[in-house]
Amino acid sequence: MRLGPDAQRRIAVVLADVFGEPIDVARDIAVFLDGYLQRAPARAALGIRLGVWAVTWLPFALVGVPLPASALSPATRERYLARWAHSRNYILREAFYLLKAIALMGWGAQPSVRARLDVGPLAVTQPGPQA
Protein backbone atom coordinates (compact mmCIF):
# COMPACT_ATOMS: atom_id res chain seq x y z
CA MET A 1 0.00 0.00 0.00
CA ARG A 2 1.35 3.42 -0.98
CA LEU A 3 0.84 7.02 -0.05
CA GLY A 4 0.96 8.85 -3.37
CA PRO A 5 2.74 12.19 -3.89
CA ASP A 6 -0.45 14.24 -3.49
CA ALA A 7 -1.46 12.39 -0.35
CA GLN A 8 2.06 12.85 1.02
CA ARG A 9 1.98 16.55 0.25
CA ARG A 10 -1.38 17.01 1.98
CA ILE A 11 -0.58 14.97 5.09
CA ALA A 12 2.80 16.70 5.39
CA VAL A 13 1.00 20.02 5.86
CA VAL A 14 -1.04 18.49 8.66
CA LEU A 15 1.96 16.83 10.29
CA ALA A 16 3.88 20.10 10.24
CA ASP A 17 1.12 21.54 12.43
CA VAL A 18 0.87 18.48 14.67
CA PHE A 19 4.58 18.42 15.42
CA GLY A 20 5.36 22.12 15.03
CA GLU A 21 8.06 21.31 12.50
CA PRO A 22 9.05 23.09 9.27
CA ILE A 23 7.36 21.71 6.15
CA ASP A 24 10.54 20.09 4.84
CA VAL A 25 10.83 17.98 8.00
CA ALA A 26 7.12 17.15 7.74
CA ARG A 27 7.63 16.04 4.13
CA ASP A 28 10.34 13.63 5.30
CA ILE A 29 7.88 12.26 7.85
CA ALA A 30 5.31 11.75 5.09
CA VAL A 31 7.92 9.85 3.08
CA PHE A 32 8.58 7.74 6.17
CA LEU A 33 4.83 7.04 6.42
CA ASP A 34 4.80 5.87 2.83
CA GLY A 35 7.72 3.54 3.50
CA TYR A 36 6.12 2.24 6.67
CA LEU A 37 2.87 1.44 4.85
CA GLN A 38 4.79 -0.69 2.39
CA ARG A 39 6.32 -2.78 5.17
CA ALA A 40 3.40 -2.99 7.61
CA PRO A 41 1.04 -5.98 7.62
CA ALA A 42 -1.87 -5.46 5.23
CA ARG A 43 -4.53 -4.95 7.90
CA ALA A 44 -2.46 -2.41 9.80
CA ALA A 45 -1.46 -0.64 6.59
CA LEU A 46 -5.10 -0.40 5.56
CA GLY A 47 -6.03 1.07 8.93
CA ILE A 48 -3.26 3.64 8.80
CA ARG A 49 -4.04 4.54 5.21
CA LEU A 50 -7.69 5.04 6.17
CA GLY A 51 -6.53 7.22 9.05
CA VAL A 52 -4.46 9.37 6.69
CA TRP A 53 -7.43 9.68 4.36
CA ALA A 54 -9.82 10.57 7.17
CA VAL A 55 -7.55 13.18 8.75
CA THR A 56 -7.01 14.72 5.32
CA TRP A 57 -10.62 14.76 4.11
CA LEU A 58 -12.94 15.12 7.08
CA PRO A 59 -12.80 18.86 7.89
CA PHE A 60 -16.35 19.19 6.61
CA ALA A 61 -17.56 16.65 9.12
CA LEU A 62 -15.66 18.03 12.08
CA VAL A 63 -15.40 21.80 11.51
CA GLY A 64 -17.89 22.32 8.67
CA VAL A 65 -15.35 23.45 6.06
CA PRO A 66 -15.46 21.63 2.70
CA LEU A 67 -11.72 21.61 2.12
CA PRO A 68 -8.94 19.10 2.70
CA ALA A 69 -7.12 19.65 5.98
CA SER A 70 -4.05 20.90 4.11
CA ALA A 71 -6.06 23.78 2.64
CA LEU A 72 -7.53 25.03 5.92
CA SER A 73 -6.30 28.22 7.47
CA PRO A 74 -3.80 27.55 10.28
CA ALA A 75 -6.32 28.55 12.95
CA THR A 76 -9.05 26.32 11.51
CA ARG A 77 -6.62 23.45 11.10
CA GLU A 78 -5.61 23.79 14.75
CA ARG A 79 -9.27 23.64 15.76
CA TYR A 80 -9.82 20.69 13.42
CA LEU A 81 -6.90 18.67 14.79
CA ALA A 82 -7.99 19.39 18.34
CA ARG A 83 -11.38 17.89 17.47
CA TRP A 84 -9.62 14.67 16.50
CA ALA A 85 -7.34 14.54 19.51
CA HIS A 86 -10.07 15.28 22.05
CA SER A 87 -12.94 13.53 20.33
CA ARG A 88 -15.41 11.74 22.59
CA ASN A 89 -15.62 9.10 19.89
CA TYR A 90 -13.05 6.44 20.74
CA ILE A 91 -12.60 5.32 17.14
CA LEU A 92 -11.88 8.86 15.92
CA ARG A 93 -9.56 9.59 18.82
CA GLU A 94 -7.63 6.35 18.45
CA ALA A 95 -7.37 6.74 14.68
CA PHE A 96 -5.70 10.08 15.26
CA TYR A 97 -3.35 8.68 17.92
CA LEU A 98 -2.49 5.70 15.72
CA LEU A 99 -1.50 8.04 12.91
CA LYS A 100 0.36 10.26 15.35
CA ALA A 101 2.20 7.23 16.80
CA ILE A 102 3.40 6.04 13.41
CA ALA A 103 4.31 9.53 12.27
CA LEU A 104 6.16 10.08 15.55
CA MET A 105 8.43 7.19 14.72
CA GLY A 106 9.34 9.06 11.57
CA TRP A 107 9.68 12.30 13.51
CA GLY A 108 11.91 10.68 16.13
CA ALA A 109 14.10 9.23 13.40
CA GLN A 110 14.89 12.68 11.98
CA PRO A 111 18.56 13.53 12.58
CA SER A 112 17.65 17.19 13.18
CA VAL A 113 15.17 16.22 15.90
CA ARG A 114 17.58 13.80 17.55
CA ALA A 115 20.35 16.38 17.50
CA ARG A 116 18.05 19.01 19.02
CA LEU A 117 17.14 16.65 21.88
CA ASP A 118 20.70 15.32 22.17
CA VAL A 119 19.51 11.70 22.20
CA GLY A 120 22.22 10.31 19.94
CA PRO A 121 21.78 8.38 16.72
CA LEU A 122 18.72 6.26 15.99
CA ALA A 123 20.76 3.14 15.35
CA VAL A 124 23.74 1.98 17.34
CA THR A 125 26.02 -0.52 15.75
CA GLN A 126 28.45 -2.14 18.07
CA PRO A 127 30.28 -5.41 17.79
CA GLY A 128 29.07 -8.08 20.17
CA PRO A 129 31.41 -9.69 22.68
CA GLN A 130 31.86 -12.65 20.38
CA ALA A 131 32.45 -10.50 17.29
Next chain:
Amino acid sequence: MTRTNDIDSADFVVVGSGAAGASAARVLAEAGRDVIVLEEGPEVRQEDRGLGAVESFLRLFRDRGTQVAMGRSVIPVLQARCVGGTTVVNGAIVWRLPEKAYERAFGAIGARDAIPLAALEERMDRIERDLSVGPAPERLLGGNGTLMKRGSESLGWAGHPIRRNVLDCQGSGRCMEACPTKRKQSMEVTYLPRAAKHGARILAEHEVRTIDMSAARAVGVTGVRGDGSPFRIAAKHGVVLAASAIQSPCILRRSGIGPREHVGQHFRLHPATAVAGVYRDPVRIWEGATQSFEVDHFRDEGFKMEVTGLPVELAGVRLPGMGQAFQRAMAEYPRMAVWGVQIRAEAEGSVSPANGRSDLRYTPTPADMEIFRRGARRLAEMHFAAGALRVYPGVHGGPDVIESPDDLGQLDELPLDPRCWSIISSHLFSTCRMGKDDRAGVVGFDGAVHGTRGLWVLDASALPTNLGVNPQHTIMAVATLLAERLV
Protein backbone atom coordinates in the same frame (compact mmCIF):
# COMPACT_ATOMS: atom_id res chain seq x y z
CA MET B 1 19.73 -21.22 8.25
CA THR B 2 19.47 -24.98 8.05
CA ARG B 3 16.94 -26.25 5.53
CA THR B 4 14.86 -29.32 6.27
CA ASN B 5 14.03 -32.02 3.84
CA ASP B 6 10.38 -32.30 2.97
CA ILE B 7 10.07 -34.98 5.60
CA ASP B 8 12.67 -34.87 8.34
CA SER B 9 12.46 -36.42 11.77
CA ALA B 10 13.71 -36.11 15.31
CA ASP B 11 13.01 -37.64 18.71
CA PHE B 12 11.38 -34.40 19.79
CA VAL B 13 10.09 -31.53 17.74
CA VAL B 14 10.04 -28.35 19.83
CA VAL B 15 7.75 -25.65 18.42
CA GLY B 16 9.00 -22.21 19.43
CA SER B 17 12.44 -20.95 20.43
CA GLY B 18 11.64 -18.50 23.21
CA ALA B 19 12.03 -18.91 26.97
CA ALA B 20 10.09 -22.19 27.11
CA GLY B 21 11.18 -23.76 23.83
CA ALA B 22 14.86 -23.01 24.34
CA SER B 23 14.75 -24.32 27.91
CA ALA B 24 13.06 -27.55 26.86
CA ALA B 25 15.40 -27.97 23.89
CA ARG B 26 18.46 -27.52 26.09
CA VAL B 27 17.28 -30.18 28.54
CA LEU B 28 16.33 -32.67 25.84
CA ALA B 29 19.46 -32.14 23.76
CA GLU B 30 21.79 -32.33 26.75
CA ALA B 31 20.11 -35.64 27.64
CA GLY B 32 21.14 -36.97 24.26
CA ARG B 33 17.81 -36.71 22.51
CA ASP B 34 17.64 -35.75 18.87
CA VAL B 35 15.85 -32.40 18.84
CA ILE B 36 14.57 -30.06 16.16
CA VAL B 37 13.52 -26.57 17.25
CA LEU B 38 11.15 -24.82 14.85
CA GLU B 39 10.90 -21.04 14.96
CA GLU B 40 8.46 -19.12 12.81
CA GLY B 41 10.56 -15.95 12.80
CA PRO B 42 13.99 -15.17 11.40
CA GLU B 43 17.40 -15.45 12.97
CA VAL B 44 18.59 -12.30 14.72
CA ARG B 45 21.65 -11.02 12.90
CA GLN B 46 24.10 -8.52 14.33
CA GLU B 47 22.85 -5.97 11.80
CA ASP B 48 19.30 -6.37 13.20
CA ARG B 49 20.32 -5.16 16.65
CA GLY B 50 19.94 -1.70 18.17
CA LEU B 51 18.26 -0.12 15.16
CA GLY B 52 15.64 1.93 16.99
CA ALA B 53 11.99 1.21 17.71
CA VAL B 54 10.70 1.18 14.14
CA GLU B 55 13.17 -1.27 12.67
CA SER B 56 12.92 -3.42 15.78
CA PHE B 57 9.15 -3.65 15.37
CA LEU B 58 9.40 -4.31 11.65
CA ARG B 59 12.11 -6.95 11.87
CA LEU B 60 11.67 -8.72 15.19
CA PHE B 61 8.07 -8.41 16.40
CA ARG B 62 4.95 -10.40 15.58
CA ASP B 63 2.81 -8.63 13.02
CA ARG B 64 5.65 -6.10 12.84
CA GLY B 65 4.63 -4.69 16.20
CA THR B 66 0.99 -4.15 15.25
CA GLN B 67 -0.58 -7.09 17.08
CA VAL B 68 -3.51 -5.97 19.22
CA ALA B 69 -6.19 -7.43 21.45
CA MET B 70 -9.65 -6.14 20.64
CA GLY B 71 -12.31 -5.54 23.22
CA ARG B 72 -13.85 -2.45 24.71
CA SER B 73 -10.54 -0.82 23.79
CA VAL B 74 -7.62 -1.73 21.56
CA ILE B 75 -4.62 -3.08 23.50
CA PRO B 76 -1.27 -3.53 21.74
CA VAL B 77 0.16 -6.95 22.58
CA LEU B 78 3.89 -6.97 22.04
CA GLN B 79 5.47 -10.28 21.22
CA ALA B 80 8.65 -11.11 19.36
CA ARG B 81 8.79 -13.29 16.27
CA CYS B 82 12.41 -14.31 15.90
CA VAL B 83 14.89 -16.93 17.07
CA GLY B 84 14.99 -16.52 20.84
CA GLY B 85 11.42 -15.25 21.02
CA THR B 86 10.44 -12.43 23.30
CA THR B 87 13.60 -12.89 25.40
CA VAL B 88 15.35 -11.04 22.56
CA VAL B 89 13.27 -7.89 22.96
CA ASN B 90 12.23 -7.84 26.61
CA GLY B 91 13.67 -5.74 29.43
CA ALA B 92 15.86 -8.61 30.73
CA ILE B 93 13.83 -8.79 33.94
CA VAL B 94 14.19 -12.04 35.89
CA TRP B 95 11.77 -12.48 38.77
CA ARG B 96 11.83 -15.53 41.02
CA LEU B 97 8.33 -16.88 41.52
CA PRO B 98 7.22 -15.71 44.98
CA GLU B 99 5.53 -18.25 47.25
CA LYS B 100 2.22 -16.39 47.19
CA ALA B 101 2.22 -16.33 43.40
CA TYR B 102 3.12 -20.01 43.34
CA GLU B 103 0.18 -20.78 45.61
CA ARG B 104 -2.19 -18.74 43.46
CA ALA B 105 -1.02 -20.48 40.32
CA PHE B 106 -0.06 -24.04 41.19
CA GLY B 107 -1.35 -24.50 44.73
CA ALA B 108 -4.85 -23.46 43.76
CA ILE B 109 -5.15 -26.26 41.17
CA GLY B 110 -3.72 -28.96 43.41
CA ALA B 111 -0.36 -29.18 41.64
CA ARG B 112 1.86 -28.80 44.71
CA ASP B 113 3.05 -32.41 44.53
CA ALA B 114 3.46 -32.51 40.77
CA ILE B 115 5.21 -29.16 40.52
CA PRO B 116 6.75 -28.43 43.91
CA LEU B 117 7.97 -24.93 44.58
CA ALA B 118 11.27 -26.37 45.80
CA ALA B 119 11.77 -28.10 42.43
CA LEU B 120 11.09 -24.86 40.58
CA GLU B 121 13.51 -23.01 42.85
CA GLU B 122 16.26 -25.51 42.08
CA ARG B 123 15.74 -24.87 38.35
CA MET B 124 15.65 -21.14 38.94
CA ASP B 125 18.98 -21.33 40.77
CA ARG B 126 20.52 -23.02 37.77
CA ILE B 127 18.91 -20.68 35.27
CA GLU B 128 20.22 -17.70 37.22
CA ARG B 129 23.73 -19.11 37.09
CA ASP B 130 23.45 -19.93 33.41
CA LEU B 131 22.05 -16.51 32.50
CA SER B 132 24.31 -14.41 34.76
CA VAL B 133 21.34 -13.01 36.67
CA GLY B 134 22.01 -10.24 39.13
CA PRO B 135 20.65 -6.90 40.31
CA ALA B 136 21.28 -3.88 38.11
CA PRO B 137 24.35 -2.16 39.57
CA GLU B 138 24.19 1.48 40.67
CA ARG B 139 26.05 2.65 37.58
CA LEU B 140 23.32 1.23 35.34
CA LEU B 141 20.30 2.65 37.17
CA GLY B 142 20.43 5.68 34.90
CA GLY B 143 18.47 8.83 35.68
CA ASN B 144 15.17 7.00 35.31
CA GLY B 145 16.00 4.32 37.86
CA THR B 146 17.81 6.65 40.24
CA LEU B 147 14.76 8.87 40.47
CA MET B 148 12.42 5.95 41.12
CA LYS B 149 14.81 4.80 43.85
CA ARG B 150 14.75 8.26 45.36
CA GLY B 151 10.97 8.55 45.14
CA SER B 152 10.27 5.13 46.64
CA GLU B 153 12.77 5.64 49.46
CA SER B 154 11.26 9.01 50.24
CA LEU B 155 7.81 7.41 50.56
CA GLY B 156 9.05 4.32 52.38
CA TRP B 157 7.88 2.00 49.63
CA ALA B 158 9.73 -1.25 49.03
CA GLY B 159 11.80 -1.07 45.87
CA HIS B 160 15.03 -2.47 44.54
CA PRO B 161 17.26 -2.67 41.49
CA ILE B 162 15.82 -5.11 38.99
CA ARG B 163 17.47 -8.52 38.71
CA ARG B 164 18.45 -8.96 35.10
CA ASN B 165 19.91 -11.64 32.84
CA VAL B 166 22.77 -9.57 31.47
CA LEU B 167 26.50 -10.23 31.43
CA ASP B 168 28.62 -7.09 31.62
CA CYS B 169 25.80 -4.76 30.55
CA GLN B 170 26.99 -1.72 28.65
CA GLY B 171 23.92 0.36 29.52
CA SER B 172 23.02 1.18 25.96
CA GLY B 173 19.32 1.31 26.86
CA ARG B 174 18.41 -0.80 23.84
CA CYS B 175 17.13 -4.01 25.46
CA MET B 176 13.92 -3.89 23.47
CA GLU B 177 15.68 -3.57 20.12
CA ALA B 178 17.73 -6.77 20.61
CA CYS B 179 20.80 -5.97 22.68
CA PRO B 180 23.31 -4.36 20.29
CA THR B 181 26.25 -5.70 22.30
CA LYS B 182 24.75 -9.17 22.85
CA ARG B 183 25.23 -8.75 26.59
CA LYS B 184 21.64 -9.67 27.36
CA GLN B 185 21.58 -13.38 28.00
CA SER B 186 18.53 -14.06 25.91
CA MET B 187 17.84 -17.47 24.44
CA GLU B 188 19.55 -16.95 21.09
CA VAL B 189 22.88 -16.36 22.83
CA THR B 190 22.48 -18.88 25.69
CA TYR B 191 20.25 -21.94 25.72
CA LEU B 192 19.75 -22.28 21.98
CA PRO B 193 23.50 -22.42 21.24
CA ARG B 194 23.87 -24.88 24.12
CA ALA B 195 21.15 -27.07 22.69
CA ALA B 196 22.77 -26.82 19.26
CA LYS B 197 26.11 -27.80 20.75
CA HIS B 198 24.43 -31.03 21.82
CA GLY B 199 23.06 -31.66 18.37
CA ALA B 200 19.76 -29.78 18.35
CA ARG B 201 18.84 -28.32 14.99
CA ILE B 202 17.43 -24.80 15.23
CA LEU B 203 15.36 -24.00 12.16
CA ALA B 204 14.34 -20.39 11.63
CA GLU B 205 11.47 -19.36 9.39
CA HIS B 206 9.58 -22.61 9.94
CA GLU B 207 6.01 -21.86 10.93
CA VAL B 208 4.13 -24.83 12.34
CA ARG B 209 0.49 -24.80 11.32
CA THR B 210 -0.80 -28.12 12.66
CA ILE B 211 0.17 -31.12 14.76
CA ASP B 212 -0.03 -34.42 12.95
CA MET B 213 -1.89 -37.00 15.01
CA SER B 214 -2.24 -40.74 14.65
CA ALA B 215 -4.53 -42.63 17.04
CA ALA B 216 -4.42 -39.71 19.52
CA ARG B 217 -0.64 -39.65 19.41
CA ALA B 218 1.36 -36.67 18.11
CA VAL B 219 3.59 -37.99 15.36
CA GLY B 220 4.87 -34.80 13.77
CA VAL B 221 4.13 -31.28 12.62
CA THR B 222 3.21 -29.66 9.34
CA GLY B 223 3.84 -26.08 8.35
CA VAL B 224 5.31 -23.60 5.91
CA ARG B 225 8.75 -22.08 5.56
CA GLY B 226 9.41 -18.40 5.20
CA ASP B 227 9.60 -18.83 1.42
CA GLY B 228 6.12 -20.35 1.39
CA SER B 229 7.19 -23.94 0.78
CA PRO B 230 5.53 -26.61 2.91
CA PHE B 231 7.38 -28.90 5.29
CA ARG B 232 6.57 -31.84 7.49
CA ILE B 233 8.70 -33.15 10.32
CA ALA B 234 8.09 -36.43 12.07
CA ALA B 235 8.45 -36.70 15.84
CA LYS B 236 9.49 -40.14 17.08
CA HIS B 237 8.83 -39.45 20.75
CA GLY B 238 6.65 -36.40 20.60
CA VAL B 239 6.00 -32.72 20.05
CA VAL B 240 6.66 -29.99 22.59
CA LEU B 241 4.54 -26.91 21.99
CA ALA B 242 6.26 -23.79 23.25
CA ALA B 243 5.06 -21.27 20.72
CA SER B 244 3.60 -18.76 23.25
CA ALA B 245 0.25 -18.17 24.84
CA ILE B 246 -1.03 -16.95 21.50
CA GLN B 247 0.44 -19.37 18.98
CA SER B 248 0.23 -22.61 20.97
CA PRO B 249 -3.57 -22.56 21.36
CA CYS B 250 -3.94 -21.51 17.72
CA ILE B 251 -1.92 -24.53 16.60
CA LEU B 252 -4.04 -26.78 18.80
CA ARG B 253 -7.26 -25.24 17.50
CA ARG B 254 -6.18 -25.61 13.88
CA SER B 255 -5.32 -29.24 14.63
CA GLY B 256 -8.63 -29.93 16.35
CA ILE B 257 -6.87 -30.97 19.54
CA GLY B 258 -7.87 -30.35 23.13
CA PRO B 259 -11.07 -29.37 24.90
CA ARG B 260 -12.66 -26.52 22.94
CA GLU B 261 -14.01 -24.89 26.08
CA HIS B 262 -10.45 -24.34 27.28
CA VAL B 263 -8.10 -24.15 24.27
CA GLY B 264 -7.54 -20.45 23.60
CA GLN B 265 -9.75 -19.41 26.52
CA HIS B 266 -8.77 -17.93 29.91
CA PHE B 267 -6.36 -15.54 28.15
CA ARG B 268 -4.70 -13.64 30.97
CA LEU B 269 -2.42 -10.63 30.83
CA HIS B 270 -0.43 -8.21 32.91
CA PRO B 271 -1.76 -5.06 31.25
CA ALA B 272 0.37 -1.98 31.83
CA THR B 273 0.26 1.77 31.48
CA ALA B 274 2.79 4.53 32.06
CA VAL B 275 3.00 7.93 33.71
CA ALA B 276 5.71 10.45 32.81
CA GLY B 277 7.26 13.06 35.08
CA VAL B 278 9.33 16.06 34.11
CA TYR B 279 12.27 17.03 36.33
CA ARG B 280 14.48 20.06 36.80
CA ASP B 281 17.70 18.25 35.91
CA PRO B 282 18.48 15.98 32.98
CA VAL B 283 17.21 12.39 33.33
CA ARG B 284 18.45 11.10 29.95
CA ILE B 285 16.15 8.09 29.98
CA TRP B 286 18.04 6.51 27.09
CA GLU B 287 21.14 5.95 29.21
CA GLY B 288 21.66 2.97 31.54
CA ALA B 289 19.77 -0.29 31.70
CA THR B 290 16.46 -0.08 29.88
CA GLN B 291 14.63 -1.28 32.98
CA SER B 292 16.74 -0.90 36.10
CA PHE B 293 14.55 -0.33 39.17
CA GLU B 294 11.15 -1.48 40.39
CA VAL B 295 8.78 -0.96 43.29
CA ASP B 296 6.87 -4.02 44.38
CA HIS B 297 5.44 -2.46 47.52
CA PHE B 298 1.89 -2.84 46.22
CA ARG B 299 2.15 -6.32 44.75
CA ASP B 300 -0.43 -7.67 47.19
CA GLU B 301 -2.80 -4.99 45.94
CA GLY B 302 -2.38 -6.33 42.43
CA PHE B 303 0.13 -3.98 40.85
CA LYS B 304 3.85 -3.51 40.45
CA MET B 305 5.76 -0.47 39.23
CA GLU B 306 8.95 -0.35 37.19
CA VAL B 307 10.94 2.11 35.13
CA THR B 308 10.23 1.98 31.44
CA GLY B 309 12.63 2.76 28.64
CA LEU B 310 10.65 4.84 26.21
CA PRO B 311 12.59 6.00 23.14
CA VAL B 312 11.99 9.50 21.85
CA GLU B 313 10.24 8.15 18.76
CA LEU B 314 7.50 6.70 20.99
CA ALA B 315 7.49 9.14 23.89
CA GLY B 316 5.28 11.84 22.45
CA VAL B 317 2.19 9.83 21.55
CA ARG B 318 0.10 10.71 24.60
CA LEU B 319 1.73 14.01 25.46
CA PRO B 320 -0.84 16.77 25.22
CA GLY B 321 -0.61 19.63 22.77
CA MET B 322 0.18 20.18 19.12
CA GLY B 323 2.49 22.45 17.21
CA GLN B 324 4.53 24.65 19.50
CA ALA B 325 2.93 23.07 22.58
CA PHE B 326 4.11 19.66 21.34
CA GLN B 327 7.58 21.10 20.73
CA ARG B 328 7.71 22.53 24.26
CA ALA B 329 6.59 19.21 25.75
CA MET B 330 9.11 17.20 23.73
CA ALA B 331 11.89 19.66 24.54
CA GLU B 332 11.49 18.30 28.05
CA TYR B 333 12.12 14.73 26.94
CA PRO B 334 15.73 14.79 28.19
CA ARG B 335 14.35 15.73 31.62
CA MET B 336 11.56 13.17 31.55
CA ALA B 337 11.29 9.96 33.58
CA VAL B 338 8.75 7.36 32.47
CA TRP B 339 7.47 4.72 34.86
CA GLY B 340 5.00 1.96 34.24
CA VAL B 341 2.48 0.10 36.35
CA GLN B 342 1.56 -3.43 35.43
CA ILE B 343 -1.38 -5.12 37.06
CA ARG B 344 -2.32 -8.69 37.81
CA ALA B 345 -5.61 -8.40 36.00
CA GLU B 346 -8.55 -10.67 36.75
CA ALA B 347 -10.02 -10.34 33.26
CA GLU B 348 -9.96 -13.32 30.93
CA GLY B 349 -9.97 -13.00 27.16
CA SER B 350 -9.59 -15.43 24.31
CA VAL B 351 -7.27 -16.35 21.45
CA SER B 352 -8.29 -18.06 18.24
CA PRO B 353 -6.83 -18.56 14.77
CA ALA B 354 -8.31 -16.40 12.03
CA ASN B 355 -7.25 -16.21 8.39
CA GLY B 356 -3.58 -16.90 8.98
CA ARG B 357 -3.32 -14.66 12.02
CA SER B 358 -4.54 -14.68 15.60
CA ASP B 359 -7.73 -13.08 16.85
CA LEU B 360 -7.20 -11.75 20.39
CA ARG B 361 -10.13 -10.64 22.55
CA TYR B 362 -9.60 -8.94 25.88
CA THR B 363 -11.28 -6.31 28.04
CA PRO B 364 -10.07 -5.39 31.53
CA THR B 365 -12.75 -5.66 34.21
CA PRO B 366 -13.94 -2.64 36.22
CA ALA B 367 -11.96 -4.02 39.15
CA ASP B 368 -8.84 -4.10 36.95
CA MET B 369 -9.42 -0.48 35.98
CA GLU B 370 -9.72 0.46 39.65
CA ILE B 371 -6.27 -1.03 40.17
CA PHE B 372 -4.95 0.93 37.18
CA ARG B 373 -6.32 4.12 38.69
CA ARG B 374 -4.67 3.41 42.04
CA GLY B 375 -1.44 2.49 40.30
CA ALA B 376 -1.38 5.64 38.18
CA ARG B 377 -2.01 7.73 41.29
CA ARG B 378 0.87 5.98 43.10
CA LEU B 379 3.20 6.53 40.15
CA ALA B 380 2.36 10.24 40.09
CA GLU B 381 2.86 10.45 43.84
CA MET B 382 6.26 8.81 43.52
CA HIS B 383 7.26 11.18 40.72
CA PHE B 384 6.58 14.17 42.97
CA ALA B 385 8.37 12.48 45.87
CA ALA B 386 11.38 12.14 43.55
CA GLY B 387 11.26 15.85 42.71
CA ALA B 388 9.16 16.03 39.54
CA LEU B 389 8.05 19.48 38.48
CA ARG B 390 4.99 18.11 36.73
CA VAL B 391 3.42 14.80 35.80
CA TYR B 392 1.62 13.68 32.65
CA PRO B 393 -0.95 10.99 33.52
CA GLY B 394 -1.84 10.36 29.85
CA VAL B 395 -5.48 9.42 30.50
CA HIS B 396 -8.23 10.84 28.30
CA GLY B 397 -10.84 12.58 30.40
CA GLY B 398 -8.36 13.28 33.21
CA PRO B 399 -6.08 16.25 33.69
CA ASP B 400 -3.51 16.71 30.91
CA VAL B 401 -0.89 17.58 33.48
CA ILE B 402 -0.56 17.66 37.27
CA GLU B 403 1.59 20.57 38.40
CA SER B 404 1.63 19.99 42.16
CA PRO B 405 1.30 17.11 44.61
CA ASP B 406 -1.60 19.04 46.08
CA ASP B 407 -3.53 18.21 42.91
CA LEU B 408 -2.95 14.45 43.04
CA GLY B 409 -6.50 13.96 44.28
CA GLN B 410 -7.66 14.65 40.73
CA LEU B 411 -6.25 11.25 39.78
CA ASP B 412 -8.67 9.53 42.12
CA GLU B 413 -11.38 10.62 39.71
CA LEU B 414 -9.75 9.28 36.56
CA PRO B 415 -12.32 7.54 34.34
CA LEU B 416 -12.51 3.76 34.60
CA ASP B 417 -13.41 3.22 30.96
CA PRO B 418 -10.48 1.34 29.35
CA ARG B 419 -11.03 3.40 26.20
CA CYS B 420 -9.66 6.40 28.09
CA TRP B 421 -6.39 4.69 28.93
CA SER B 422 -3.28 3.84 26.98
CA ILE B 423 -2.83 0.18 27.89
CA ILE B 424 -0.29 -2.26 26.55
CA SER B 425 0.74 -5.81 27.41
CA SER B 426 3.54 -8.25 26.78
CA HIS B 427 2.99 -10.86 29.52
CA LEU B 428 0.53 -13.46 28.24
CA PHE B 429 -0.80 -16.54 30.03
CA SER B 430 -3.12 -19.49 30.44
CA THR B 431 -4.65 -20.15 27.01
CA CYS B 432 -3.83 -23.88 27.39
CA ARG B 433 -4.00 -23.84 31.14
CA MET B 434 -3.13 -26.71 33.42
CA GLY B 435 -5.86 -28.65 35.13
CA LYS B 436 -6.18 -32.09 36.58
CA ASP B 437 -8.46 -33.22 33.78
CA ASP B 438 -9.99 -31.93 30.55
CA ARG B 439 -12.89 -30.37 32.43
CA ALA B 440 -10.42 -28.10 34.22
CA GLY B 441 -7.87 -27.33 31.54
CA VAL B 442 -5.98 -28.32 28.41
CA VAL B 443 -2.88 -29.95 29.88
CA GLY B 444 -2.17 -32.02 32.95
CA PHE B 445 0.39 -31.28 35.62
CA ASP B 446 3.04 -32.89 33.41
CA GLY B 447 2.26 -30.55 30.52
CA ALA B 448 0.71 -33.34 28.43
CA VAL B 449 -2.40 -32.42 26.50
CA HIS B 450 -5.33 -34.30 28.02
CA GLY B 451 -6.49 -37.18 25.86
CA THR B 452 -3.34 -37.33 23.74
CA ARG B 453 0.03 -39.03 23.85
CA GLY B 454 3.34 -37.50 22.83
CA LEU B 455 2.12 -33.90 22.96
CA TRP B 456 3.10 -31.42 25.62
CA VAL B 457 2.54 -27.69 26.09
CA LEU B 458 5.35 -26.22 28.17
CA ASP B 459 5.05 -22.46 27.66
CA ALA B 460 3.17 -19.61 29.35
CA SER B 461 -0.09 -20.85 27.88
CA ALA B 462 0.09 -23.81 30.28
CA LEU B 463 0.47 -21.63 33.38
CA PRO B 464 -2.76 -21.79 35.37
CA THR B 465 -3.09 -18.05 35.75
CA ASN B 466 -1.16 -14.79 35.53
CA LEU B 467 1.57 -14.51 38.12
CA GLY B 468 1.76 -10.88 39.17
CA VAL B 469 5.49 -10.85 38.47
CA ASN B 470 7.51 -10.86 35.26
CA PRO B 471 7.07 -14.38 33.92
CA GLN B 472 10.23 -15.33 31.98
CA HIS B 473 11.90 -17.01 34.94
CA THR B 474 8.85 -19.08 35.86
CA ILE B 475 8.25 -20.05 32.24
CA MET B 476 11.83 -21.28 31.96
CA ALA B 477 11.76 -23.13 35.29
CA VAL B 478 8.48 -24.91 34.52
CA ALA B 479 9.62 -25.84 31.01
CA THR B 480 12.93 -27.11 32.38
CA LEU B 481 11.30 -29.19 35.11
CA LEU B 482 8.70 -30.76 32.84
CA ALA B 483 11.18 -31.36 30.01
CA GLU B 484 13.45 -33.21 32.42
CA ARG B 485 10.61 -35.67 32.92
CA LEU B 486 10.45 -36.37 29.19
CA VAL B 487 14.00 -37.64 28.85
